Amino acid sequence: MKKSIPTPLRRLRREGLAFLAGSILGLPACVPGIAVAAPSTGASAAPSQEFPMKIRLQVDGQPVTATLDDNASARDFAALLPLSLTLTDYARIERIAYLPRKLTPAGATAGMPVKAGDIAYYAPWGNLAIFVESGDANYSGGLVRLGRVETGLPALQRPGPLKVRIERLPD
Incomplete structure (x- = not known):
């Protein structure tokens, strides 16, 4: 389901930023041709594609498709894509790789049941x-579900290390 800000609210937000910036800089509120950018927070921008998002993992040349959930951690992960990683075996039931940076842990659970995929x-x-x-039943605390593998799980079930390239699929 697409969540969007209604047009009048977008215009109000845009014009409000222009008014605020104009006030700070001593400019009139409505100066044609002057665009005011919102200040950068240093965080990566949210991807423009809607969620749930389809992704592809190329695992040693074999395609795997998955769907990312609509949560803050999954959106943060999607902002890292495309991404090349090496997955290694961990505790026999999972393949892991360290990410280039930590994701927002919003939604981390005290423990969650995990299923293959x-x-x-x-x-x-x-x-x-x-x-x-x-x-x-309750595997480990601190896990945040990002999504689920839809097809190609056997490619990930082989012993590692596995070279993987993860990217968004086009709409």
Whole structure:
């Protein structure tokens, strides 16, 4: 479901920024041709594609498709794409790789059941985890579900290390 700001509110927000910037800089509120950019927060911009988002993982040349959930951590992960990683075996049921930076841990759980195909972020270590087998009822605290593998799970079930390229699929 697409969430968008109604046009009048977008215009109000845009014009409000122009008024605020004009006030600070001593400019009239409505100066044609002057565009005022919102200040940068230093955080990566949210991707423009809607969620849930389809992604492709190329695992040693074999395609795997997955869908990312609509949550803050998944959106933060999507902002890193495209991404090349090496997945290694961990605890027999998952393949892990460290990400270039930590993701927002919003939504981290005290423990969550994991199923084969779940894609998660382990906040305490800052790593991506793709589960290739189902785990205990409450596997581990600090996991945030990012999405789920839809097709091609056997490519990830092979022993690692596995070279993987992750990218968004076009709409």
